[in-house]
């Protein structure tokens with residue numbers, strides 16, 4: 324057993340990692356309940372060992388540092404988190420504390436507003452004189468990310484507040500709320516992603532976060548996001564007596580608040596509302612995971628104040644998770660597109676929250692070890708809303724005998740593969756390294772043919788399976804040698820559909836370059852980055868010949884992507900497939916040459932501009948036909964310098980790259996467009 328010091332250190336590392344996955348990458352590996360368990364364990368250890376406390380422990384701050392993808396926005400007032408209650412008792416204690424601090428008599432009502440706890444992503448909107456100035460994510464609570472342009476694509480985010488006689492619009496209004504994605508929107512989005520072979524989002528919350536934190540607002544605009552406002556930041560020029568009045572004012576100004584918010588005079592009323600929300604939960608078009616109870620009187624809120632991460636005047640009364648016990652019939656490894664082996668528990672079917680659950684992902688080997696799940700064990704399963712079910716824990720008392728631990732197979736379990744399985748240094752995942760692994764091949768072919776890629780209509784999953792199993796397709800290029808007769812010989816293929824498919828394959832021979840790059844299935848290169856690469860390099864050869872430095876000069880391409888593109892191009896097998904595709908007559912089409920006045924010019928931006936956000940500046944450059952790069956190099960045409968420039972300015976001077984201040988930049992834009 325590790326000592327408390329090591330355990331604390333390891334928990335902190337672990338929690339920081341999950342914070343990063345959850346907040347910055349929108350790709351959590353564990354569920355909220357699992358995260359809470361880690362967090363509580365760390366809190367307990369720190370409480371028991373005060374000498375080991377530290378101000379940079381994740382128990383002392385919220386979220387994770389914002390990413391560098393977006394401009395940083397400092398919140399005037401920190402965006403706090405909420406204390407969780409899991410039982411009515413916790414809520415009574417919450418009221419007890421309030422009564423003591425406010426010195427209220429036992430029969431004096433506290434007065435609350437009860438709101439659904441929306442399972443989304445917290446944002447802050449700043450309106451000055453009624454105009455939306457900036458919108459940001461919570462980030463680490465102090466500093467968030469500028470997602471103004473993305474928020475502006477949402478119908479529930481007014482660009483201007485509506486004037487109302489009473490109350491008048493404040494000079495400055497900072498309002499906070501939750502961005503959510505509907506369940507229907509979530510299902511549709513995931514279905515599309517699955518079809519394209521992209522990783523699916525674990526839950527609507529992550530899908531909402533992923534949708535909002537897009538570099539391209541056009542992508543955000545296509546997602547059915549909605550904002551419900553629920554709290555205030557700093558407000559100049561308006562005073563309210565109660566939270567209820569504040570919510571009513573927001574509606575007057577054209578902002579959306581949740582129709583299920585209720586004013587509750589006392590705890591009894593609040594508990595009734597909780598029961599009503601539990602009953603309504605499954606019928607709502609979006610997910611809620613509890614009820615937030617807030618002291619209504621704003622003067623009382625002020626007196627109550629806050630403890631380190633959360634206000635004393637509010638509590639989140641979480642819903643009980645939907646859980647059930649069942650038995651693990653077996654643990655098997657399933658192989659994904661990139662060869663990753665994911666251990667999956669095959670379960671005795673069990674109904675959880677109205678849905679029959681047959682298997683649950685165990686994520687990776689570390690998870691299995693941590694939870695110590697073994698074949699034959701009885702496990703507790705949880706499903707939250709539409710979320711893929713997961714194993715909460717093993718019911719150890721019910722373990723019979725000494726079942727064997729799961730071992731990751733050394734050879735790929737996919738029939739016809741048997742490739743070596745390796746665990747890469749520093750990674751949790753095990754991967755089959757046989758590039759010809761049929762499971763990988765099948766999903767890579769499906770991805771290649773999918774709508775966002777080569778868009779070959781009629782090449783469905785069953786057909787791909789057969790083509791691979793019969794050895795007719797061993798790589799992408801083989802698709803272009805299939806003729807209608809071969810296709811018609813497959814199961815369930817009529818002659819007509821074989822002819823159609825053969826036509827569709829032929830028609831895919833002139834794809835846009837970005838679709839072609841996306842279709843290749845290069846790790847980390849999704850549709851957006853494929854477009855970025857296509858715009859910048861303009862030919863397959865140029866992309867695959869670019870070295871890491873050249874790749875890093877492209878705006879939006881980070882070290883991970885640059886490495887991955889290089890790794891792809893450095894593998895002779897991949898290059899052979901690309902050559903075979905080109906030899907088969909596939910001719911990727913470069914994007915139409917930019918025609919604006921800045922065509923052929925590459926810009927690097929550093930420091931903050933006064934009149935434009937970073938995103939606006941980039942878009943203006945792109946619209947005028949120019950390119951934006953993230954680092955200064957020989958090919959940079961101009962460096963645009965705003966307030967507090969970084970090291971890029973020095974680099975520009977060293978390389979003799981022309982430097983533009985904001986005025987000169989605007990002039991150039993004006994001339995060019």
Ligand code: IVH
Nearest residue numbers: 403404405438439440441445553554615634
């Ligand atoms: S009030 C300091 N009201 O829950 C109080 N928050 O766990 C701040 N949330 O960061 C927020 N529904 O993103 C409030 N009706 C609601 C909410 C809500 C969801 C989120 C919010 C907050 C998180 C804390």
